[in-house]
Amino acid sequence: MPLTYLLTGSTGGLGSLVLDYFTSHFPPTQETTHGVSYAASSSNPSNSNRFTSKGIPFRTVNYDDPSTLDVAFKDVENLFFVSTNTFDVEKRRRQHLNVVEAAKRNGVKHVWYTSLAFGGLGSDSKAAVQQAHYMTEDMLRESGVNYTSIREGIYTEAxxxxxxxxxxxxxxxxxxxxxKIAFTLRSELAEATAKLMLKGGHDREVVLLTASxxxxxxxxxxxxxxxxxxxxxxxxxxxxxxxxxxxxxxxxxxxxxxxxxxxxxxxxxxxxxxGFTDGLMGEVLGREPxxxxxxxxxxxxxxxxxxxxxxxxx
The missing domain is CATH 3.90.25 (UDP-galactose 4-epimerase; domain 1)
Structure with missing residues (x-):
């Protein structure tokens, strides 16, 4: 059976909120009714019980271990790919390349990548923190895998x-x-990201989610x-x-x-x-952020x- 959505970063800030949206709108015990299947994931297999105890399927996803990715990505249609939080650009490059190559190898139909909003929809930001995201977008583009890079606004909470x-x-x-910074609530980013994935589309696109x-x-x-x-x-x-x-x-x-x-x-x-803003987030949420x-x-x-x-x- 194909898995409609594999959600990475499920123990992290954004990823856990995206998972919360899925569980509140598509209870895992009612999959036969709503038809949306999904699994949580973590790099640490010991985290499995916190999800499986609630009826949420779990897969181990360790960006440093391609063998876990091949197992986890099997039969996955949509991969929610949360960027790693390391400031080591080379380490992040290796980890992200492992994910992109495994997604291609296992026939993932759509990768939804969480990028960052420095530079808006352009590709000329000088911010060091944005460079690894540009690198990952290039990997996705060159891989031939269908993808959407979601450039998420900087969290207001931070x-x-x-x-x-x-x-x-x-x-x-x-x-x-x-x-100026287009600070955006992480809770609303999670909701908008989940809705974006559930709606689909934006094939091979870069999109921007920010407050206005x-x-x-x-x-x-x-x-x-x-x-x-x-x-x-x-x-x-x-x-x-x-x-x-x-x-x-x-x-x-x-x-x-x-x-x-x-x-x-x-x-x-x-x-x-x-300071770049975009109206997409309001459209996806159905209200002003x-x-x-x-x-x-x-x-x-x-x-x-x-x-x-x-x-x-x-």
Missing amino acids: FPLFINWYPQSTTLYLPSSSG EPVSAQDIVDVINDTTDREVKIEIVDPETYVRINAENDIGGKAEGFFRQLVGWFESIENGEA VTPREAVRGLLEGERDYTWHQNYSK
């Missing part, structure tokens, strides 16, 4: 990471603050202050000072290398690479001392 804000922060030292209103770091700080009665301010410093001050004083214990990498992100943001200002306000109203896990090194 706003503390970008401006290095903590509930204790009073002054944020940044290399710039005027560049890009905002600057200063805009975000204004929302923080208005919502929580804080008096957080931004101080613009040169890139070297930004790296030094934040690495020496970071509450989350992030290393100097992290902030050096973010200098490049800020340069791309200042050049407008993170929540704006970044509304989303940040909602997060802070729900938890005044909101934090984001990646802002902490452990």
Whole structure:
């Protein structure tokens, strides 16, 4: 029996939310009624029980081990291919090549790849983090496999990471603050991604999912202050000072290398690479996506001392 959808990244942030959409709309126990079959996956086989105990089929998908991919991809029609989160570009290239080659080898009909939105729908972003995504899109294009690359907006939920804000922060030292980011709620990205896959189409295309209103770091700080009665301010410093001050004083214990990498992100943001928007997300959702200002306000109203896990090194 063919498997309609194999969902990778099922224990991660975006992947788990995509799986939640499937389970809430297509209960695994009612497959004979709705006709949509799907399986969760993880690189760690010990995670299987958290899914199978709920009646959700499970397959082991280890991007470093092609033998697991050949087993997992057998009879798969649609593969939801979540990008790895390593910052090692060469490691990511090898892992992603393993996935693309296995998808081709096993006759997967459609690969849905989660890319990133730097540069919008273009292919000229200078952001280092975007280069591995371009590389993967090239792999898919050259493989002959049918694919859709979904360039996902930067998660609104991760706003503390970008401006290095903590509930204790009073002054944020940044290399710039005027560049715009089309922050997009991860929960809405997951819903839109699931709906996009279920609808199908967009063969051999790159698509962009974002909210409709890009905002600057200063805009975000204004929302923080208005919502929580804080008096957080931004101080613009040169890139070297930004790296030094934040690495020496970071509450989350992030290393100097992290902030050096973010200098490049800020340069791309200042050049407008993170501010592109597209109407597709609203079309797929059937409503306007929540704006970044509304989303940040909602997060802070729900938890005044909101934090984001990646802002902490452990």
